[in-house]
Ligand SMILES: C[S@@+](CC[C@H](N)C(=O)[O-])C[C@H]1O[C@@H](n2cnc3c(N)ncnc32)[C@H](O)[C@@H]1O
Ligand SMILES: Nc1nc2[nH]cc(C(=O)O)c2c(=O)[nH]1
Ligand code: SF4
């Protein structure tokens with residue numbers, strides 16, 4: 084039996100990327116190997132996992148951490164009408180063995196920072212959807228920027244789109260994201276992904292100009308299906 088630290092489990096609709104609006108169970112792992120300057124989510128370990136049993140009720144039941152894979156599978160299976168189960172965090176790939184031990188019968192949708200290719204190998208055959216971020220962070224936030232890019236490319240190679248798995252890429256763009264960095268990484272992974280989503284950062288003071296995103300999109304469209312989609316769940320205030 085595997086155990087993992089999880090901060091929350093709830094049912095909502097996917098608010099980001101090409102699957103926006105699909106009904107999902109969200110399983111949020113704690114712990115992360117990065118420290119993105121725009122991160123909107125607490126990643127610290129929590130004593131309990133809050134579980135919203137009825138979607139949208141804002142009523143939570145607390146379960147002590149860590150949770151077993153059986154407990155998590157049971158909670159997820161209690162939600163109805165699910166398209167898939169979003170594994171998010173924090174960084175879910177830190178808990179690859181736990182993910183492999185989940186048994187829900189519902190397709191798994193991984194939300195990852197794509198920096199842990201060795202962990203990705205352990206779960207790749209269990210995943211139906213991979214929402215893979217490319218983290219273009221200020222170099223001061225990275226231990227080894229070159230290794231970071233190599234790991235990202237290797238992670239996309241491991242989790243690439245196949246007959247059984249859709250892998251797409253999201254890049255959170257701020258006004259400080261360098262065009263050259265985006266162009267370089269997209270060129271390296273475009274063969275592995277079904278689409279590229281440019282996700283403007285949600286904090287107003289960090290947002291890029293619309294014209295900047297539109298010109299980026301224009302430059303990628305020859306190579307890859309490129310869309311600009313902001314976070315939609317924040318607009319109407321659901322989880
Ligand atoms: C909180 S992360 C957890 C999963 C994984 N660690 C990752 O970063 O992909 C979930 C998604 O939220 C996005 N995100 C986090 N903060 C954001 C912000 N301020 N604006 C827009 N997207 C954000 C991340 O880029 C990622 O796509
Ligand atoms: N509705 C909704 N959609 C999401 N898509 C990615 C999320 C995440 O935090 O990983 C997220 C989230 O937290 N809520
Ligand atoms: S990788 Fe994801 S969870 Fe970790 S700090 Fe960055 S956005 Fe937050």
Ligand SMILES: [Mg+2]
Nearest residue numbers: 123124171322
């Ligand atoms: Mg979120």
